[in-house]
Amino acid sequence: MTWYRAMDTNGARRLSINTRPTLQMGAIDGRSDNEFEDESLVSPTSLPSNNCHSEAGSQNSPYLGRGQQFDLSSLKNDILRSLKIVLFSAKINILMPCGPAAILVKYMTGHHGWVFFLSLLGIIPLAERLGFATEQLAFFTGPTVGGLLNATFGNATELIISIFALKSGMIRVVQQSLLGSILSNMLLVLGCAFFSGGIVFSKKYQVFNKAAATVNSGLLLMAVMGLLFPAVLHFTRTEVHFGKSELALSRFSSGVMLVAYASYIVFQLKSHNNSYDSINEEESQNDEDDEVQISKCEAIIWLAIVTIGISFLSEYLVDAIEGASNAWNMPIAFISVILLPIVGNAAEHASAIMFAMKDKLDISLGVAIGSSTQISMFGIPFCVVIGWIMGQPMDLNFQLFETATLFITVLVVAFMLQDGTSNYFKGVMLILCYLIVAASFYVHVDPTSELNPPQG
Template sequence: MSIKNLTSFGLLIFIPISIAAEKLEWGALVVFITAAIAIVPLAIWLSTATEEVAVVSGPSIGGLLNAVFGNATELIIALVALKEGLVDIVKASITGTIISNLLLVMGLSMLLGGLRYKEQEFKPIVARVNGSTMTLAVTAIVLPATVISTSQGVAPQAISQLSATVAIVLIAVYALTLLFSLKTHSYLYEVGLVELEAGESGEHQEKPNLVLWIGVLLVATIGVAFESEIFVGAVEEATAGLGLTPLFTGVILLPLVGGAAEYVTAVRVAMKNNMDLSVSVAMGSSLLVALLVAPLLVLVGQAIGQPMDLNFNLFEVVAVTIAVIIANLISLDGRSNWLEGVLLLATYTVLGAAFYFHPPIGLAVN
């Protein structure tokens, strides 16, 4: 049995443990840790079910499913946190997910894949397209903060309206990227998937049971939503007890919990010498967060009366910009090796340390 299967089955025991921890009041830290661990196998099952349904439904529907459920765990956690009014943590989780996918996931993939294969190749055109789109997303994230820093005073209502406008534009851009990748230029994205299916032909001797995997998809989604309620309910008290700021919690801890499935998939295929798919998973997940998850959170937040906007902390903006620039530079030539993986991981470590020591004063302006 693979490590992924062991993890997805073994860690399910933490679901009843986390429920007991909450009901029996074992303390915020115990609830926080057990709920976080419980979310990991549910996220893996959610990702696996999406992949299996995609095998049956074909590339177009499968691509849409991946677009909808690819970052469902992060979206669910963020929605629950937003409902509870933890806007600072939600904003930080958006930037943290982008940073972790570009630096941590790609770094681990290039490092572990590079240790097995001297040099790995992937399609530079896909990396360039994703990089260009990420640049737009970063520009959209930078603009509201720039408006405030270059003005003597901006009304909160103006920032909300600007954020809503940008959110609608980003969602439209994401829809067009789906059209590009699934329809007009789908041939650019087919190589990685074909290689993966060929390499795992032994795992899919017959077509997956569609009804079974749709059921798993629904159950995993409900499970993630349920555990997210427990997790978010304890996150403030637990992290405060550990001396962690909302900024560090959102940027570092939440992406580690919600992005477990993407990490496993990207590293697994990289170690099978399929860097095309590994890079697509890492960069595609960042795009999904920047172009769809963040705008949706803005619109939902304004609809439910939570002051969610795109006015990110200036340091978050700088960190995301650094991550995008470095990821673009390293992926530009369509080749990777273990040293490039080390460079990405080193950048992530340095940024993580900076977020840890960043004071909470003036964390975010809503």
């Protein structure tokens, strides 16, 4: 999910259209004949506009009597309705029991391989529900605040896992998992979207907003620059103070990248948002899924609950990485770069493919390239700053192999996007490129990782 997808400026207008009829129905249903004499007491205009129950599902939360006393039965109905929407409306939620199962396996058997696997599966539905709650909240906050919320929570799963890994001193796991998130979005997610859309619309070229793709490509190249210079400085041994200049440069560059990302948000929301208006209008008119389903208060509560759940499982996930690597005889680099990002981006994978098959390729690019931009220009610098606060020497030196992989990937994707069209063959090429990357990391041994020392 990318941030500007949820910043539909028509969301507020759609809410104002749908709210009034709902409130009118709530004022009529379940009332006796003599209650119509006091119609003015429960008219839509008399209900508080900021009340949780008047924002969504108001037909189940009437106010009773002249004193408008709160109905506890309506609160129960609202809670049940919210639970039904959040926990049972998405088919992927069938994986939620995997989270408690991981905890049971941890304390009953201590098998790190199964703990890691079950934690991965348990995080998938939580990550999808986190995106859902953020999108619902964006309907009430408006485009600017909604954009900031989605920028923060859009890749919250990866950031939460990274923070727990930083806390444990696993700096290389943090670097490689964030790198893997960028690679999976740019190659696997975008490739699957191009391929699926190309198969469905095989008789024509699908088109997308080339200007928006160019801006994102430029930001990704800037991120490559930020990662390339510390790596080159390290491997050429041209630092003024060896081991210190590299870290200082990383922290300075991270601050610059965060400023650049903040400017990017302002650029899209304020200065040049006209280029996205037509996309958002078409999306709001044609996409029936973009509608308010829960209230503002409910969205905030669920956002907190799901974030806590992801944080809880992430701790078990990080603790089991080393044991899973030994149990599966699999390099930690492969687990960090390939497995973790695929799970963290599972919901985004499905969204990008779905929109491409509906011939809404601009949204698919927003999901894939937009998420890569968030991680590279916000997620990575953010982790450097958090590591600085924690006293961990997190830097932008991702090592030569990883930096070269990112550089080549950005160049390949930039060439794919330069003409503003897509087809299934471009999707095949991107997917095959990702398979090459995955195979490369499967045979790659990270010489700087304390968790995965060189073999033989």
